[in-house]
């Protein structure tokens with residue numbers, strides 16, 4: 001019943017906002033480009049007959065009235081922000097498939113029992129402002145608004161200030177807004193569905209993830225005249241630590257992952273021994289107990305390296321998102337929808353974080369995955385087949401109607 | 407005969423231009439701050455009765471006429487630019503001691519046989535624009551002006567453009583200007599003089615140094631959903647390489663040094679496996695043969711790491727400044743001056759590069775070192791004792807007069 005060409009058209013149309021030469025999108029949260037895609041989305045939802053509201057975190061809610069508007073809305077949410085090397089599908093497919101569901105319901109004059117809300121959550125990526133899933137986190141009561149507003153990007157701009165600047169700091173408070181359910185369609189961002197030839201991933205949960213910030217303090221000195229034994233080289237120390245973080249993941253194979261994604265070295269001059277380094281660590285595992293052990297091992301390894309190298313070290317855990325198990329009824333609704341549509345499917349745990357991981361704390365929640373080429377995501381070459389995306393949107397529509405019936 | 411208080415006063419006065427909270431100076435070449443200190447220097451030299459000219463590389467020549475102005479000038483040159491974490495003495499002492507020599511000669515009504523020229527060489531540091539000693543290099547015919555103008559900082563601004571912007575692209579061509587001698591006073595930037603309790607280093611040469619740029623290409627991917635074996639993590643590869651570069655230096659202890667001073671990782675986002683990394687290598691050794699072996703070992707180690715990690719690698723040598731031996735007559739003049747003034751001295755080879763290393767190709771050249779605290783340089787805490795700096799300036803004056811006599 002979904003209009004696949006129309007859905008694909010909106011994906012390709014909005015992909016122009018922040019398009020990169022390599023075919024991806026760079027549309028960091030709360031930038032002018034984010035404002036542009038938000039304006040587009042708001043206009044499209046208004047044209048589809050929705051009431052659009054914005055909350056204090058910039059989350060956008062497009063509401064299509066139901067038969068009984070005292071019922072809690074069924075939400076379809078994801079995000080329109082991207083990574084610096086983002087693809088055309090991560091998050092975007094979830095929001096635009098939501099819009100397509102609204103349009104399809106309109107086309108067929110379907111009146112649902114409950115209202116339907118399509119949501120664009122602010123700063124899911126966590127690239128410009130850490131942590132990820134910040135605004136769904138506030139919605140779910142994990143963070144408060146003051147904490148969120150105080151987050152700073154690497155240039156020192158505050159989240160609250162940036163939100164104001166693009167004109168998306170809404171009047172409505174964030175949270176305290178009950179949802180009957182929350183369903184999110186997303187590309188898998190991993191290799192499993194493609195490898196097994198499945199069209200639909202019925203997502204049962206999300207693995208645990210923790211973020212850390214590490215600051216090393218050595219001493220700047222001359223690269224030509226400082227003998228090797230007299231150096232306190234913060235970048236050399238960081239190099240040993242990056243290797244150690246990788247070892248922690250390998251020690252918990254095959255499920256653990258560990259990544260140093262961001263590094264800044266100072267003064268970053270060719271002929272100065274680096275005096276200080278800031279870097280981040282991302283540790284993940286489906287089992288929170290193993291994740292805690294990975295943290296302890298990382299902490300131990302880094303402190304040993306710092307000690308041996310004469311470096312000061314400050315290591316702070318800045319984010320802890322425990323493993324999540326999705327709502328059994330919602331999962332069953334997605335499974336029924338996939339089966340009814342005749343798509344090959346499998347249960348799957350998400351390696352990536354999603355707004356649904358936080359919304360699951362305050363509403364029955366699940367997700368639908370579709371394959372992406374080689375599992376590649378956070379990469380400009382990220383690709384999903386149109387037929388898979390359309391299948392996912394179709395399962396989304398069916399699942400929403402299924403939940404609406406019950 | 408030098409006025410130590412006056413010399414120290416000029417050092418502290420100009421140290422305000424680009425002063426950092428930690429007591430150092432950040433006055434990168436061709437910035438507005440560099441323009442300010444150049445304007446100050448030009449005015450001071452004009453007030454001291456000099457004719458000031460600027461060449462096409464922005465090198466500033468302050469000429470005090472001699473008895474016979476057909477004689478080649480005796481030059482006193484160093485630099486007023488600094489590192490991002492620069493100190494108050496590196497380079498600055500050499501230029502301002504030159505000014506103090508001019509003022510002292512004026513005070514005593516001394517007429518030299520040859521003219522004296524005090525020179526501020528542009529971009530000695532090589533921090534904003536690689537390589538170091540760029541403009542003394544053009545003067546000496548090592549580089550041509552077109553090559554120099556095309557150098558870019560990490561934001562892509564060209565050297566020629568930046569020089570124009572601060573108004574210091576002079577009419578006079580760079581080079582083809584014969585010098586009778588070139589003497590440079592500088593802090594040692596290393597620990598030897600202090601450790602041995604010597605006031606004066608009689609510099610016999612400069613060690614060899616080579617710079618490299620390395621670009622690694624992996625693949626951006628999702629930090630949460632990309633299994634460890636499927637990653638091509640450019641930063642992890644760089645980490646192993648930084649450790650390997652350090653090993654190359656240790657394998658040629660005690661004289662070799664090796665430094666990775668600058669690194670840029672892309673997209674530099676906490677939850678993206680780094681897709682590409684750019685970093686620099688600085689290798690040095692007093693023996694060019696050993697330096698060549700260090701290069702070969704580095705190249706081999708880096709290619710092996712890249713191969714094992716599935717990373718593309720481009721490694722380019724962007725600078726090669728071979729070991730330099732200074733002019734025996736100039737060295738002898740400095741030794742005589744140190745002895746006559748009664749300063750404890752020793753022969754020393756410079757670990758740092760200096761404009762004198764290039765000027766030595768076109769004029770009889772040497773340097774005078776004075777100790778700096780703990781050998782620390784390229785650090786905001788860089789410190790030299792006033793008495794040592796004054797002693798160095800005194801030796802400089804004596805050496806210049808000695809050379810002028812011969």
Ligand SMILES: NC(=O)NCCC(=O)O
Nearest residue numbers: 124125132352353630677
């Ligand atoms: N889906 C997605 O890419 N989320 C970003 C948050 C994370 O998993 O790091």
Ligand SMILES: NC(=O)NCCC(=O)O
Nearest residue numbers: 224271530531538758759
């Ligand atoms: N003297 C000095 O610090 N020069 C910078 C060039 C270098 O040695 O790297």
